[in-house]
Amino acid sequence: MSHHRIIQILRHGQPDDVVTLKGWVRTKREQKEFTFVEINDGSSLKGLQAVLPQDLPNYGELVKGISTGAAVIFQGALVPSPGQGQRVELRVSQGELVGDCDASYPLQKKRHSFEFLRTIAHLRPRTNTLGAVMRVRNACAAAIHEFFQGQGFLWIQTPIITASDCEGAGELFTVTSLDLNHVPRGDSGAVDFGQDFFGKQAYLTVSGQLEGEIMATALSNIYTFGPTFRAENSNTSRHLAEFWMVEPEMAFCGLEGNMNLAEDFLKFIFRRVLELCPEDMEFFNDRIDQQVLDRAQTIINNEFARITYTEAIDHLEKASKVFDYPVAWGIDLQSEHERYLAEELFQKPLIVTDYPTQIKAFYMRLSDDAKTVAAMDVLAPGIGEIIGGSQREERLGVLEQRIQAQGLPLEDYWWYLDLRRYGSVPHAGFGLGFERLVQFMTGMANIRDVIPFPRSPLNAEF
C-alpha cells in the first residue's frame, strides 16, 4: 500500500510523520481560517481529523466539493491535536476530491434505524455500527482459524449441494437446473429428477457434520467453517435462511475432550477479539449493549461449570423461581431454564451433558442404560445456548438400530455406517452458529445486522 490506514496512524502516528490518507468524509466543519474534515477509511471506528488550511491552492474548490460521503485523498504531516480524544491530526498540504457525493446520499443524518439500514445494505457498512460489526465479524472469523490451525486441525470445505438430508435437521432448499415452467415428469406424473443436473433431487446443506466425521476418521482433527441453510419460515431476530457454521470434529475423543475444546475455543475467540478490536468492542459496550464487555470477561475468566441434564433438572425443580414451561425429566430445556442456570444459579458459563435420548439426534452416542446420549450444550449468561455438540455413536450395531428406530432408511447411510465398519473410533465434535456468536459478541439485537447481506423469508436483496 502506498497510503496509510487510519488505524495505523491512530495507533502509531507521530507528529511530523508525512502521510497520505485515502478515505471518505464523515463530517465537515468550516471555520474562518481552516476547514476541519473527519475522514474514515473503514480500518477503524474512529476517523482521523484533517485540517485544510485556507492557503491550499485549490482550497475553495475542494471545500465546496467535500460533503459527507465524498471520497478524498489528503497528503500532509501529522501534528499534535488540540482536540480531545485524539492524539494527532493531519495538517493537509495537498488535497484531492476523488469522488463527490450526490445530495441524495441517504446517510446524511446522524441516526438511522437498523431496519432502515437493512434496506440500504450496500451503504450501511459505511456507518459506525455496521463498520464495527464487519471488523468484529472478521476478527471472530480470523480467530477461529487461528485457534484451530494452531492446534493442527485441518479446515475442510464440506459440500454445499447435497443429495441427502442425512441429518434430518430441518426444512430444505432444493437446488435445481430444471426450468420450473417446464418440469419434466415421469410416467407416474411425479417430477423426473433424473433429468435434473445431479440426476436426483439435490438440496442445500444444513450441516457439514456427517462429512466432517468422514474427514476426522482419516485425518484425526478437522473443522468446517462454511455456509449452511434452513428453509424455515422464521421471521425472528435470531434466524437466518443462510448462515455460517463452525463444526470441529475429533477422532479418538469423547465428551470430556469435546467439552475441553469448546471451553478453550470460546475463551480464545472472546480474548482474541478483545485484543484485535478494542475500540469496536468499547463502542458496542457504550452504544449497543452495556453487558458486552462483562459478558466477554465472564467467558474468559471462569472455569465453565459442568453438570448433567439430570442434575440440571434437579436444580430447576428446586428453584424458587416459577417457570412458564413446567420442569420434568425428559423436557427440552427452554430458554428460561437455560438462563436461570447460567445467569442466576451458576452466574458463569456451564456445560450441560447427557440429555435424554428421545430429544436428541440419532447419531449421538447412547449411554449404557440407553436413557441418555453423550450430548453437550454450552450455556452462557446473557446468551443462552451458544454451542451444541456430542460424542458420536461409533458402534455399528447400535447406530443401525438408532437409524431404523427413527424410521430412516439404512441404505441412505451406507457411507456413514462404513466409518463404523472400518477402524471405528470414539469421536466427537460440536457446532457453533457463527452469526449467533457475532451477535452475542457485539450485543446486536437482530441477527440480520451481523451478516453483510441477510437472507430471510421474502428477502434476498443485493
Place this chain on the structure above:
Amino acid sequence: MSHHRIIQILRHGQPDDVVTLKGWVRTKREQKEFTFVEINDGSSLKGLQAVLPQDLPNYGELVKGISTGAAVIFQGALVPSPGQGQRVELRVSQGELVGDCDASYPLQKKRHSFEFLRTIAHLRPRTNTLGAVMRVRNACAAAIHEFFQGQGFLWIQTPIITASDCEGAGELFTVTSLDLNHVPRGDSGAVDFGQDFFGKQAYLTVSGQLEGEIMATALSNIYTFGPTFRAENSNTSRHLAEFWMVEPEMAFCGLEGNMNLAEDFLKFIFRRVLELCPEDMEFFNDRIDQQVLDRAQTIINNEFARITYTEAIDHLEKASKVFDYPVAWGIDLQSEHERYLAEELFQKPLIVTDYPTQIKAFYMRLSDDAKTVAAMDVLAPGIGEIIGGSQREERLGVLEQRIQAQGLPLEDYWWYLDLRRYGSVPHAGFGLGFERLVQFMTGMANIRDVIPFPRSPLNAEF
C-alpha cells in the same frame, strides 16, 4: 490433546520419549519375535513404525485383530530406528485395538485408480495421495487468510443465495422451497415465484465480486473466500459445479496495485505451502507430477513479466510456432497462446493487461480510446491462467452506458450504480479459483481429486 500427533513425533521425537499414539494401521509385518505395524493418524504423509514385542500381555489377541484400516492406541517409548528413512520408532509397552476393520475394506490393495477412489470418497482421505491433498489444501487456505489478514484485509462472507444474476457469468442453479410437483402458477401460466421462499426467483451465486465492491467502498480492503456455483454441463478435469473462490477487492487502487497484490499473493501462498507441507509437496513431486517443485520455485523466485494484450498479440504473431487457433487482435487468448507466452517466450509468470473491451465484462474500466479495458490475467508456466482481475469502472455515466450496451436492465444494478454515485473511488480486484490453485500446487490431473466431495453433472454423492 492427551496424545501425540505423528507429525510432531517425526519432527521432534527423541529416544526415550514416552508417547501415546492413536491412529490407523497401514501395514502389518509379523516376524519371529516382533510384529511391525505402521500407524498413520492423518497428520503426516509418513506413518510411525510401532514395534510390538511378543511379551506384551495381549500380544496374540492384538496382532490377530490388527489389520489394514484398524484403529489402535499404542503407548511406549521412542527408540532409535534401525530402518531407513525414519529417525525413531515406537517400542510398544501397551497396546489396544480400538476398532477392527472388516475384511471387505476396499483400501486393502496398495494402488487404486483415482476414478475408483472417487466412488469411495468417504474412505479416500485415508490414502497417501488424498491425505496429502487435504493437508496441502488446508495449508493453501490457511495461507490465504494469513496473507490477507496480515495486510489488514477483512474477510467478508458474501451471500450464496442471490436474487440477481448481476455478473451474467454463466448458467445458474435455482434455489427454491417450492414443491416441484405442485409449482404455483400465475394467471399467465408461468411459475409464480412470488410464492417461493424469497418472493422471487433465487439462484446460487457465481461470484461475490459485486458485493465485494460494496464492502471495499466502505472498508477499503476486503476479500471473499467462499463457495460459488456453475450449472454448466461440463464433464472435464478442470470444471466443478461447486467450487471455492477467493476475491480480494481494494478501494483507491488501480491496475498496478492490483498486479502487485496478485504477484505478492501467489508468491506468498506457494512459499508458505512449501514451508507448511514439505513432505507432502515432495510426495507430489515424486509421485504425481515432477514439475511441482520447479513450478512453485518459478513462481516464488521470478519477478512476473507484465505486458499488454496488444504486446502479447505482437509476440504471438511473430512466433515461429504454428497455433491451432489463428492469432489476431481481438481474439480471446487460447490455452496454447497463454502457454507459449509463459513457458516458451518468458519462461516465467507473466501478467497480461488491457484486453479488448468486447471480450471482457461490462464492469471493467474502459480505457480512454474505449478499445480496451483495465483487465489483467496472470499466466504461469505449466498452469496457464491462474488469476483474472480488473480495475472496475468507477465512473457512473460510463458504467451506465456499458450496462445498457449489453442489453442489461439498469434497474437491476441500482445498488451497484449507487457506489458510483456516492463517493466513488478507483478500485480493483481479482478472482482465483481455489481448487484450480490446489490442482496446480499439487499437480493433480483432475480437479475432482482436490476437493473433498466434488459436485459435477450427475454427481452429488456424500
